[in-house]
Amino acid sequence: MTEKLLLSANEAIARAAWRAGCSVAAAYPGTPSTEIMENIGKYKGEINCEWSVNEKVAMEVVIGASLAGVRALTAMKHVGLNVAMDPLMTFTNIGAIGGLVIVTADDPSMHSSQNEQDNRALAKFARCLLLEPSDSQEAYDMTLAAFELSEKYQVPAILRITTRTAHTSTLVDPGEGTRTVPPAIPYVKNPARNIPIPAFARGMRYKVEERTKALRALSEESPFNRAEPGTGDLGIVASGVAYQYVREIFPEVPVFKVGLSYPPPLDAIRAFAAPLKRLVVVEECDPVLADQIRAAGIPVLETATELHMMELNPTRLAALRAELLGTPA
Helix, strand or coil, rough: CCEEEEEEHHHHHHHHHCCCCCCEEEEECCCCCCHHHHHHHHHEEEEEEECCCHHHHHHHHHHHHHHHHEEEEEEEEEHHHHHHHHHHHHHHHCCCCEEEEEEEEEEECCCCCCCCCCCHHHHHHHHCEEEECCHHHHHHHHHHHHHHHHHHHHHCEEEEEEEEHHEEEEEEEECCCCCCCCCCCCCCHHHHHHCCHHHHHHHHHHHHHHHHHHHHHHHHHCCCCEEECCCCEEEEEEECHHHHHHHHHHCCCEEEEEEEEEECHHHHHHHHHHCCCEEEECCCCCCHHHHHHHCCCCCCCCCCCCCCCCCCCHHHHHHHHHHCCCCCC
């Protein structure tokens, strides 16, 4: 039996990157993401790691590593992803070769930021794979999975954490804990695959849609998405740390936990919602999941309790329980 470790999500991501055989890491500091690179720095010599002059440069460094066929990770706070979107929006059409993981650390309630933008919208915009851990164990497991899935589907994988998951420490089982570096995937000179001039980019665009279709099928079967049984006619869909608050405040209610959230598992959610009379989506910050679920024709209840501004917490969810069930937590 391996010894469990008490790690923040930031520490867990760094350790998982090391174990997954990440060869290159580049980042620009910004709370709540800074400790990821600080902890990856402990593996200097095994991981080629650097602070970049800005997030765009960090993204370009890891894109180059991915095209060279090795695993790479970049980390930045939510507003930093704005700076890095130019290369990402093109690279998502080219597609990863070596696994590429992008960590966006969102900041609900703006503890150290000028806004609380929800970068799940950017993941959808860029047609990337999106994973949302709810604690440090999931941050560790999802980082390992993100490298594998990025390579398998040739897609950049975004891992969305928030201030609460980034800085809260929970127990992590690291498994056998040994580092395995997969052989570099040989670069094949293929302009039509790797150079997005218009003549080639048009073909890439169609391939992205084929890839997204495959990712939708993946999401429906992913172990990171699951229905948890309960009693009553109310069901809740939750993602990220909001799931932890829902389980605390609504212990008896059926919950659909979304961990691989783009593309969302709409068929599984539809099946979950079918026997229920009411479905509520609890997420930080914007109604990203709720809007996609409604667009699929699945009714989602609007609540009077405010859920989409500032960080969620058990007290706010207790108010939601009073509204929906009329009983205290």
